[in-house]
Amino acid sequence: MTRLPERVAIVGASVASAMLIERSRELGFAGEFIVLDSDPKAPYDRPPLSKQFLLGTGPVEAAEWWPEATPVINAKAIGLLTDKRTILLDKLGEVAADAVVIATGAGSIRLPNEPAGVLSLRTAQDAVALRTAVDAGAASAIIIGAGTIGAELASTLAQRGLAVTVVDLAPQPMQRFFSGHLGEEAKAWMHQAGVVTHFGVAVESIQKADAHWTVSVSGLDLHADLVISAVGARPNTEWLTYSGLDLSNGVRCTADGKALLNTGEVADGIFAIGDVSARRVEDGTYRRFESWTQAQRHGAALAEYFAGFESTELEMAPYGWTEQFGRKVQVHGMLPPAGELVQVYAAEERNAALYRVGSAEEEAAWIGVNAPRQFSRAAMGMSLLS
CATH class of the missing domain: 3.50.50.60 (FAD/NAD(P)-binding domain)
Structure with missing residues (x-):
């Protein structure tokens, strides 16, 4: 019925x-x-x-x-x-x-005592405001938060030629997305694109004087034309x-x-x-x-x-993806934070890799980087060699 x-x-x-x-x-x-x-x-x-x-x-x-x-x-x-x-x-x-x-x-989560003019990205209106600011000639940006949105913004703004700085209280980028795995690799992607990073730092204040912003993090003053909050949802x-x-x-x-x-x-x-x-x-x-x-x-x-x-x-197992720094990153399954990370495929010429997370006795979770074919086969439980 x-x-x-x-x-x-x-x-x-x-x-x-x-x-x-x-x-x-x-x-x-x-x-x-x-x-x-x-x-x-x-x-x-x-x-x-x-x-x-x-x-x-x-x-x-x-x-x-x-x-x-x-x-x-x-x-x-x-x-x-x-x-x-x-x-x-x-x-x-x-x-x-x-x-x-x-x-x-x-x-978007907004920071406590966040001043007017700090940008974010969740809605179409947010995106229009951000693109308008970049089109108006902004040359630098500080992104607060290195989750998937913050990392994607860093990638895109660096591609547009801005000097980008990323800060986060977490010890590495995309901590939640990767469940603590591949942090050093993700940092390297940012650094290769010229993005400056500060991890494990707390935002103490955000101030604007004339058209320029100052963000103080753990005693260090950072300066930029734009400040974007990407601390989560x-x-x-x-x-x-x-x-x-x-x-x-x-x-x-x-x-x-x-x-x-x-x-x-x-x-x-x-x-x-x-x-x-x-x-x-x-x-x-x-x-x-x-x-x-x-x-x-x-x-x-x-x-x-x-x-x-x-x-x-x-x-079906959870699935998520992100595109940043010339890489499509895919995740299949629940990544155990304490699970063993094993690289099972690599193709350095195209920045491709496939990782299994978890022991051989458990149902494995997978992380694929520029490896759609290998990732799909692994997620479906098929042999990578067949």
């Missing part, structure tokens, strides 16, 4: 939302989807903002993956009446539905503060995306997908996966749940 509601309200025009709608249509859903998003440019691709868009001159392009027959209403959600499955809006009243899907993603759940949902680092959910109340009970008809959802994993903890691919899987799995199917989408 189908569990598909007749009217579904989705907050957030994300890639997870798009996959939910597309897969539902494939499964025969003929009901109504109401999609709300506060970003006037949504939906659009976020990954290119730190790469192609910042390098180019064209506009932010609409997402080709968005279902054409599904309009997006530009409206800001300010609350949720959970028991009534009703979304409260800032200007358009309210929207009630049989099911509410929370897909609001994550927003926080799930967009402020509008859910009084909803009664468990908002511990995102919307806590069951493994298949049913939102949980503060009492630990399932909220009837409320779901969360994508970066905003913190899902229960095998060890009983809750984890958010900031991954394009994982967001798509969330959307497809929810569509299949609604249709009464046992989805296999969420059984």
